[in-house]
Amino acid sequence: MMGDMDLRIFTEPQQGASYDTLLSVAKATEDLGFDAFFRSDHYLRMGEGDGLPGPTDAWLTLAGLARETSRIRLGTLMTAATFRLPGVLAIQVAQVDAMSGGRVELGIGAAWFGQEHAAYGIPFPKEKFPRLEEQLAIVTGLWETPVGETFSYEGTYYQLKDSPALPKPVQAKVPVLIGGTGKERTPRLAARYADEFNIPFGSLDVTTAQFARVREAAEEAGRKADDLVYSNALIACVGKDDAEVARRAAAIGRDVDELKANGLAGTPDEVVARIGEFAATGSSRFYLQILDLDDLDHLELIASRVAPQLG
Numbered sequence: 001m002m003g004d005m006d007l008r009i010f011t012e013p014q015q016g017a018s019y020d021t022l023l024s025v026a027k028a029t030e031d032l033g034f035d036a037f038f039r040s041d042h043y044l045r046m047g048e049g050d051g052l053p054g055p056t057d058a059w060l061t062l063a064g065l066a067r068e069t070s071r072i073r074l075g076t077l078m079t080a081a082t083f084r085l086p087g088v089l090a091i092q093v094a095q096v097d098a099m100s101g102g103r104v105e106l107g108i109g110a111a112w113f114g115q116e117h118a119a120y121g122i123p124f125p126k127e128k129f130p131r132l133e134e135q136l137a138i139v140t141g142l143w144e145t146p147v148g149e150t151f152s153y154e155g156t157y158y159q160l161k162d163s164p165a166l167p168k169p170v171q172a173k174v175p176v177l178i179g180g181t182g183k184e185r186t187p188r189l190a191a192r193y194a195d196e197f198n199i200p201f202g203s204l205d206v207t208t209a210q211f212a213r214v215r216e217a218a219e220e221a222g223r224k225a226d227d228l229v230y231s232n233a234l235i236a237c238v239g240k241d242d243a244e245v246a247r248r249a250a251a252i253g254r255d256v257d258e259l260k261a262n263g264l265a266g267t268p269d270e271v272v273a274r275i276g277e278f279a280a281t282g283s284s285r286f287y288l289q290i291l292d293l294d295d296l297d298h299l300e301l302i303a304s305r306v307a308p309q310l311g
Helices: 019-031 058-068 086-100 114-120 128-144 185-193 204-220 242-251 256-262 268-279 296-310
Strands: 006-011 036-039 073-076 104-109 151-154 159-163 176-179 196-200 229-238 264-266 285-290
Touching (some): 006 019, 006 296, 019 036, 019 058, 036 104, 058 073, 104 128, 128 151, 128 159, 128 176, 196 204, 204 229, 204 268, 229 242, 229 268, 229 296, 242 264, 264 268, 268 296, 285 296
Parallel strands (some): 006 036, 036 073, 104 176, 176 196, 229 264, 229 285
Antiparallel strands (some): 151 159
């Protein structure tokens, strides 16, 4: 048994999922005792396939789920800073926080997928990271401004003048997630703004090295390294036996050996052992990337056979 591990369900709806499908996954996530339902923020399918019925908007989805669920945390891995103006994003997230009774978390990143910007007429600027920095300063600054006071900001990319900085989120502090493997700017930004640091689809070696950089950056910024939650997002493909693992891998067009090397794949015991290896790096939260959203038995198996072994 390990210490308390959060298991969260992480979906990639740009690959082709309706709101109703996401709702059924979120309800299963809640009913089966998982900690949270997260989704990507993308508008275009990656790889082959038609992507039908088409993309769904991340924050519209979470708003709907906020009203249909009562316990699970709800958030994004990761909202693209290019998609929304920071003042608008602050309002949207605060509103979904209210709609959920204070269960929202904001994962935010610089954006990287040029094709989706081209496909939907979203500007894709060169200097993405400095824009992300300004977005974080503005969103958190708006939320932290005391009621009755105003917020102004004079940045290179965004300027706000005398904002009433409303509405406030329900939570005293909406958790902010920052992630990635950038060696310098990313740890620095996380040290300043993040409540949680996430490694998307990284190896044990990458995870160990990057967590060390973030911990060091946090201490340099005057925070305790343990102020942050450290987490991994990893593809999940769990089966009660080898045949079921193979069937689930085939359903998502992936190779079992590759999944075992790069994700949380195999029988429940194999997956628990793999989680233990990541837990040894300091990770205490796992985002299980679920690609077959029609296979709710997969979630049930993880809830009944993996979760109880994690404390």
